[in-house]
Amino acid sequence: MNRDIENRNAVLQGTWLALDTATDAMTIAIFKDDQLIGESSSPSERNHSNRLLPAIQELTKELDLPMRSLNGIVVGQGPGSYTGIRIGVTVAKTLAWSLGIPLIAISSLEAMAYGVTGTKETVGVIPMIDARRGRAYTAFYKKNGDLWTCRVPDGIKAVDQFLDELKDGENGYRIILTGDVDAFMPLISSFREMWDGEVIVDGSPLEASTVGTLALRYGLSRSVADVHRFLPNYTQLSEPEKNFR
Known part of the structure; x- marks a missing residue:
């Protein structure tokens, strides 16, 4: 699949939160129109479930942005850490549903x-x-x-x-x-x-700023049609790999 990213003109407007938890790093970023205005990362996967929402709240407070001012959510959908992806996608879905805003899914890889x-x-x-x-x-x-x-x-x-x-x-x-x-x-x-x-x-770590940048390039073509049914990309093992396991 070829993607002429630079020629896409479907730029997302407003304020968007991007997040990814597919790796050991919990990473979040906020864009206003097409500009990165804030980001934060934490290296410990074990704290993703406890730290993700507080980290989002801290960053929005630091930028003086009420949560209701968000126009959309971008989430890294994996593949990667099973537990990490599940936490990130769950939080993203909950925010998108509760705020009534679009959810865009981007491959973490x-x-x-x-x-x-x-x-x-x-x-x-x-x-x-x-x-x-x-x-x-x-x-x-x-x-x-x-x-x-x-x-x-x-x-x-x-x-x-x-x-x-x-x-x-x-x-x-x-x-x-x-x-x-x-x-x-x-x-x-x-x-x-x-x-x-x-x-x-x-060995550069995955950053939510790049997840958000890809969402800006792709626009709403990557939006999730049904937030409730959206699932992370856990990937599947091939038969030889299943046997090896």
Whole structure:
């Protein structure tokens, strides 16, 4: 699926809250029209359930924004931590429903990937969230100028097999691996030796500001039609992975 992000003109108006809890970091951001006006992050997944709503209240108070002034909610829908995603999506749904405002869903992996592509040159990005036992929630995105392409959709994959498949395909441009890269450095080192192009390792955390930026680019095309029925993207294991488990 090709997405000419820069040419979209469906800019979200008003004040929007963006949040993501798919990783160990709880991250929130607030945009007014197309400008980031505030953000906050907390590194501990264990406190997401206790800290998310208070953190949102603290940030809106700091910016002198009543909750009723929000025009929409943007949530990272995963994949990633099962508990983390469930907490974030539940809070987002509750706020959208209670305030009667739109809810927009953005892939957490896509936001992680988009956050490290500050260039016009051709670059491939592999976002990674550790899923244990040599597996990761991952995908493959490619940026070529203004064109943003999802080449391999979000899923949970055995990292060694996934990297092998990528190096056997197209080659020769810059690749950035981002997210929970430390858990897979031996495999990444082997991939670097085989890839005919520059390989960059960037452990930058997922930020709600990027989740919100993607929502601004996509506009209401990513809005959730039925807030009550909306579910996180937990992803499904393949049959070999289920057997391995």
